[in-house]
Amino acid sequence: MAKNDEMSSEIKSHKSMVIDRIIFVVLLLGAVFMVFPLIYMILSSFMTKNQILAADFSIIPDPWKFGKYGEVLAKPEFLRGLRNTLIVALPVLIIGGFTSSLSAFSFSKLNFRGKNGIFLGLLATMMIPFAVVMIPQYVMFTKMGWTNSLLPLIIPGLFGNVSIIFFLRQNLTSVPDSIVEAAKLDGCSYFKMYLSIFLPLMKGALMTQLILWFMGIWNDYLAPTIFIQNEEWFTLQVVIRSFNSYYAVNSDYPLIMAASVLAILPTLLLFFFFQRYIIESLAVSGVKG
Amino acid sequence: MSGGKAKEITKKKMNKAEFKEHCWGLAFVSPAFIGFLVFMAFPIVFAFFASLTKWNGMNSMMDNFVGLNNYIKLFADAKFWKVLLNTVIYMIGIPIGMILGLVIAVGMNRKIKGIKFLRTLYYVPVVSSLVAVAILWMWVFNYDYGLLNSIIKHVTGVHGPNWLGDEFWVKISMIIFMVWKGLGSSIILYLSGLQGIPRDLYEAAKIDGSSGWNLFRHITVPLVSPVTFYLLITGLIGGFQVFVEVLVMVPSGGLNYSAATVVFYLYDKAFGSNQMGYGSAMAFILAIFIFIVTAINFKGQDKWVKTIQ
Numbered sequence: 001m002a003k004n005d006e007m008s009s010e011i012k013s014h015k016s017m018v019i020d021r022i023i024f025v026v027l028l029l030g031a032v033f034m035v036f037p038l039i040y041m042i043l044s045s046f047m048t049k050n051q052i053l054a055a056d057f058s059i060i061p062d063p064w065k066f067g068k069y070g071e072v073l074a075k076p077e078f079l080r081g082l083r084n085t086l087i088v089a090l091p092v093l094i095i096g097g098f099t100s101s102l103s104a105f106s107f108s109k110l111n112f113r114g115k116n117g118i119f120l121g122l123l124a125t126m127m128i129p130f131a132v133v134m135i136p137q138y139v140m141f142t143k144m145g146w147t148n149s150l151l152p153l154i155i156p157g158l159f160g161n162v163s164i165i166f167f168l169r170q171n172l173t174s175v176p177d178s179i180v181e182a183a184k185l186d187g188c189s190y191f192k193m194y195l196s197i198f199l200p201l202m203k204g205a206l207m208t209q210l211i212l213w214f215m216g217i218w219n220d221y222l223a224p225t226i227f228i229q230n231e232e233w234f235t236l237q238v239v240i241r242s243f244n245s246y247y248a249v250n251s252d253y254p255l256i257m258a259a260s261v262l263a264i265l266p267t268l269l270l271f272f273f274f275q276r277y278i279i280e281s282l283a284v285s286g287v288k289g
Numbered sequence: 290m291s292g293g294k295a296k297e298i299t300k301k302k303m304n305k306a307e308f309k310e311h312c313w314g315l316a317f318v319s320p321a322f323i324g325f326l327v328f329m330a331f332p333i334v335f336a337f338f339a340s341l342t343k344w345n346g347m348n349s350m351m352d353n354f355v356g357l358n359n360y361i362k363l364f365a366d367a368k369f370w371k372v373l374l375n376t377v378i379y380m381i382g383i384p385i386g387m388i389l390g391l392v393i394a395v396g397m398n399r400k401i402k403g404i405k406f407l408r409t410l411y412y413v414p415v416v417s418s419l420v421a422v423a424i425l426w427m428w429v430f431n432y433d434y435g436l437l438n439s440i441i442k443h444v445t446g447v448h449g450p451n452w453l454g455d456e457f458w459v460k461i462s463m464i465i466f467m468v469w470k471g472l473g474s475s476i477i478l479y480l481s482g483l484q485g486i487p488r489d490l491y492e493a494a495k496i497d498g499s500s501g502w503n504l505f506r507h508i509t510v511p512l513v514s515p516v517t518f519y520l521l522i523t524g525l526i527g528g529f530q531v532f533v534e535v536l537v538m539v540p541s542g543g544l545n546y547s548a549a550t551v552v553f554y555l556y557d558k559a560f561g562s563n564q565m566g567y568g569s570a571m572a573f574i575l576a577i578f579i580f581i582v583t584a585i586n587f588k589g590q591d592k593w594v595k596t597i598q
Contacts (some may be wrong), residue, residue, distance in 0.1 A: 023396045024404065030393060031410040034469065038413060040436055041425045057439035097539050099320040111307070112314030118322050125329045129427050129530050129579060131552050132572040135339065136332035138314065139346055159324025184306075190313040219418045237420045241537060244424045253428060260421035271416040275409060282474065283481030 018126075045069070045258035052253045068258035078259065080232070081239030088150055088235065089217045092157035097210050099160040104168035105198045109180050110190070122162050134226055141227050152227035153235070157217075164209045167281070171205045172198065208277040215267045236263060308546060328512045339570035340343035347563075359570035369571065371546060372554040375460065379531055379550065382464040382471075383524040389468070390475025395509065397476065398483045404442035408480070419470070423537035427453065430538075453539055456547035463548060466534060475520055483509070514594045522586055529579050532556065551575050 044052055045068055072078055106112070107119055120174040141152040175198070183193045199206075225233040234242070240263045245257050271278060303311060340360070343353040363369050393411065397404050414422060427438045430452035441449035452462040490508055499507070516589070532552035535542070542549035549557075551571065559568030 014417075018403045020399060023399065024401050024407075025402070027393065027396050027407050028431055031407045033415055034472070035410050037422075037425055037429055037436070037469075038417070044428075052336070053434050057443045085428040099311070103318045103321040106314045106317035110310055110314035110317070111309040112318075115314065115318075118318055118325075121330070122321060122325055125325060127526070127583070128329065128333065129526075129552075129572065129576050129582070131530060131532075132336050132569075132576050133329060133332040135565050135569050135572065137328065138560075139335075139565070140332070156324060156328045158320070159328070160321040162321070162325075166320060190310070190317070215416060215592050219420075221418075221420045221537075226556075237418060240418075240424070244427075244537075245540075256424060257428075260418075260424050263421040264417045267416050267418065268413065271412070272409070275412075278478055279408075279412070282477055 041257050042261055045261055047254055049251055049254060053251060065254065068254045069262070070254060072259045072262060077231075077234070077239050077242070077251050078262075080238075081234055081236035084233055085149060085236040088153045088157075089214055091154055092217060093210050093214060096157045096160055096213070097164075097206060099158065100164040101168055101199060101202055101206050102194055104165045104172060105194045107165065108116055108169045108172035109175075109177060111199065120205055122165065126162055126166075130222065134222075147227060147229040148233070149230075150228070150233050150235075153217075153220075153223055155240060161209075161213060164206075164213065167209055167284075168202055170284075171202060175201055198246075200207070202224055204277070205281065208274065208281045211270055211274055212278065212281070215270065218267055299343075336569045336572060339566050340573050342566045344566040344569075345563040346565045353566070355566070359567050360574070362567070363570055363574060368546065368554065369551075372463060372549045372551050375546075375548065376529060376531060376550045378460050379463055379467065380525065380528045382467045383521065385464070386468045386471055386475050386524070387520055390472055391510075391513065391517075391526075392477050393472075394476050394479035394483055395505070397480055400510045408476065411476050414470050415473040419533055420537055422470060423466070423534050426462075426469075428537045430462050454544060456544050459539060459543045459548045461533075463534065463538070466538070467531070470534075471524075478516050478520060479513055482513040486512045507528075511593075515596060518586070518590055518594045522583060525582050525586070526579055529575060529582075 024162075040059060043061055046064050046066060048061075048063070051062060054091060093115070107115065137152070138147075141147050144151075146152050146155075148259055161170055179197060180193065188197075203281065219237065220235070221237040221241065224238050225241075228234060240259050243259050244256050339350060341354060342350045343355050343357055343359075344350045397408055432438060432449075432451045432454060435452070437452065438449035441447065450458045452458050486508070490512075491504055494504055494508060530552055531550045535548050535550055535553050536556070539548040542553055546554075552575070555568050555571045555575070556565045558571065
């Protein structure tokens with residue numbers, strides 16, 4: 001009897017191994033289809049203009065030209081765009097990360113009047129389409145003279161990010177409230193409680209959220225294109241887009257592709273390094289809804 | 290807060306310690322709350338008033354008050370209905386992405402060597418810059434030299450369609466692009482949903498003689514329904530707001546405006562011809578559509594969304 005069982009499970013595992021192989025091959029084909037456009041983007045950034053526009057189809061550069069990346073990196077607009085994106089990201093992530101985690105701690109662990117009302121108000125903003133507020137925001141920023149600077153992209157972020165507050169608050173529900181009571185008995189101030197107990201507890205989740213926020217800032221196109229009027233302050237994505245319309249005229253597609261590769265690279269590297277944490281936090285937000 | 294008022298609150302309900310906690314609690318959430326008031330609540334109220342005027346961003350709102358005229362005009366605006374229809378057509382991508390995502394996730398939910406790497410590959414488009422990949426796909430869809438038409442020509446010998454220049458194909462192109470961009474996140478969410486299904490449910494059903502397809506239909510699909518629900522809600526909310534991909538790939542809005550979406554038209558009106566009042570009215574109608582569709586979904590969820598007991 002026992003032997004029989006063993007045999008059947010062995011046969012089964014052989015059969016399931018074949019199925020596994022088939023599934024793997026099918027999924028691999030799908031994955032190749034998914035990344036093929038991106039691979040083509042990288043390859044064509046090494047091609048000559050003539051090869052891209054040639055009638056017969058080819059994907060391997062012939063000859064390989066590596067000069068386009070140097071050309072892109074030497075463009076002042078490109079470097080300026082990179083600088084502007086980083087000028088936006090740095091204060092937003094540091095200060096916005098601080099205000100978001102402080103709010104999350106307060107919403108999760110402190111008792112104060114109006115807590116639920118304020119929290120619901122914040123959550124409701126996640127439902128409001130950006131299209132509703134973009135016109136008034138644009139007028140507001142114009143009236144304040146901010147459209148000649150990066151302030152429209154920086155200032156709103158300093159006040160925190162609702163989805164991060166929501167996520168961190170969820171994250172803190174697993175921490176027992178009794179810690180707060182114990183800290184109070186020790187005469188610990190509320191800010192110190194945040195700084196020395198809860199911030200360290202949130203550290204991992206906060207870092208993941210900040211990485212995602214950085215990706216959001218890096219990839220953002222809509223807000224910069226609406227709010228920033230002065231070319232001097234265009235962020236990288238806006239610059240990439242203007243490259244596209246500017247250099248397509250003389251069909252310099254290798255240059256456009258090289259610039260696009262550079263625009264994707266940082267977020268891609270971040271994703272590869274931190275994918276375990278990123279995927280985990282995305283899965284949590286999806287399952288908990 | 291003034292001392293007199295503070296004393297009053299203290300007397301009424303809170304003791305000193307509770308009051309202290311109240312103040313600190315409020316202080317800690319105040320940045321987020323002030324941000325909410327200044328950058329969300331105020332603009333929403335402002336946009337509503339603007340939607341009742343013929344405001345162009347410069348003139349006085351009060352002098353150009355037109356009541357509900359913008360809304361009435363909007364419902365008679367054939368272009369608005371056209372972009373709304375386009376927006377809804379793009380939503381065909383939502384179920385396509387869900388079905389592909391679930392099927393791929395089921396395949397990935399097995400212990401196979403190297404499967405994690407594949408998962409990463411499927412996710413790459415999600416983290417890639419929307420502008421950069423839209424530029425890339427613009428090139429893929431290029432009529433004369435694009436990757437897609439080159440392949441079609443190479444394989445069949447016939448010239449492929451004018452993807453972005455044709456009223457019909459431009460919609461197909463946008464749907465392909467959006468499914469490609471978002472597929473990875475559906476897969477990740479379905480995978481985490483699948484991992485929450487207890488193994489013994491399948492074992493029990495297998496003993497009862499259920500086949501693979503029946504297992505999928507009667508166990509997998511119902512038990513990942515919370516994920517499906519989440520994808521549907523976020524897909525619809527995002528679907529109503531599709532804009533940047535169109536702006537980058539078809540800056541003109543397409544032949545006869547065939548690629549334009551509601552937000553594209555709104556942007557065009559508000560920032561292209563300074564019709565800020567009209568644009569605001571459109572934004573409000575959009576918000577109401579989103580609200581109604583989301584509410585209907587939440588109402589209907591009891592009928593099909595199951596939870597694992």
